[in-house]
């Protein structure tokens with residue numbers, strides 16, 4: 142099959158012929174129909190999340206089951222599925238405690254000494270990213286990376302739910318509890334931020350303030366539910382948010398992953414408010430913030446990983462939201478492209494020219 146392989150950090154992905162093994166026990170072979178491109182793929186390419194090459198990235202997929210391994214009862218060939226990074230073991234403290242997205246054995250490779258799921262034609266192993274590797278025509282996944290979805294859901298939109306939408310929507314719906322009427326700021330209107338914005342609208346937030354440095358995104362943000370927009374390239378976004386909210390917002394979602402915007406997020410959070418860190422700051426960087434600001438104003442900071450999901454429960458619900466007209470996905474797609482244009486897509490993402498881009502397969 143064709144796949145885009147990361148051979149080195151900070152270099153273009155290379156389109157190669159790759160071998161994919163047959164499904165073993167507990168595994169499902171999926172024909173990839175579509176894969177969204179998430180900023181976390183770019184963070185891996187740029188070395189901000191450690192993942193040794195050669196590796197096949199891509200972790201926001203939807204597809205069709207082609208074959209199943211021994212012991213699979215939840216899937217059959219022909220089923221439509223979404224893939225998610227948040228595979229769960231089902232038995233660790235986090236899984237049994239109701240937080241499977243924090244599962245301790247999330248990245249379930251094959252047992253020691255088995256054949257690699259992915260390899261070169263010469264037999265050299267290629268690393269699989271998050272049990273998925275969707276920048277490829279097929280994926281060989283543990284069954285607990287997949288959820289079956291309705292057949293009437295278009296797969297080129299379903300894929301967005303695999304990471305960005307679940308991350309953003311779940312940050313607003315699962316990680317925190319937003320009372321109706323609360324003020325919300327979204328910093329960064331990419332796929333993740335626009336989903337957090339829609340989650341805030343769906344739960345009935347009051348002011349929903351979109352902050353971005355690319356003013357062209359504001360039309361889109363307003364269509365999706367923003368009540369105010371702040372151009373971070375134009376004015377001090379902290380002062381602007383304080384002015385709109387009268388002193389700071391109840392909830393601020395940082396959806397970029399930069400040190401200065403994390404600091405801005407804490408500064409925009411009002412007394413008693415909550416800062417939600419959704420963007421992934423490169424693991425090599427530290428963020429300095431005022432502890433007194435947190436103590437004296439009783440601000441809270443929380444991380445939000447993969448929208449605190451229970452994805453087999455959440456994703457079919459998000460699909461219903463889309464098909465009911467409450468969750469807007471069509472508007473979030475800036476372009477659809479073939480796999481061989483994946484490097485151009487990353488260039489556009491670096492420049493902030495897009496909301497979400499989707500690779501579609503024949």
Ligand SMILES: NC(=O)c1ccc[n+]([C@@H]2O[C@H](COP(=O)([O-])OP(=O)(O)OC[C@H]3O[C@@H](n4cnc5c(N)ncnc54)[C@H](O)[C@@H]3O)[C@@H](O)[C@H]2O)c1
Nearest residue numbers: 180181329330331332333353354397398420421446447493
């Ligand atoms: N927490 C999680 O589980 C999780 C999951 C998926 C993605 N992420 C992370 O979420 C973040 C966003 O992902 P995405 O795919 O939406 O990214 P994206 O690149 O599509 O969007 C980022 C947005 O931020 C804007 N921006 C950049 N610099 C800015 C600045 N200084 N001020 C204001 N706006 C600025 C860009 O114009 C763009 O609209 C990334 O860090 C990604 O790694 C986290």
Ligand SMILES: [Zn+2]
Nearest residue numbers: 179181304305
């Ligand atoms: Zn992602």
Ligand SMILES: [Zn+2]
Nearest residue numbers: 230233236244
């Ligand atoms: Zn577990």
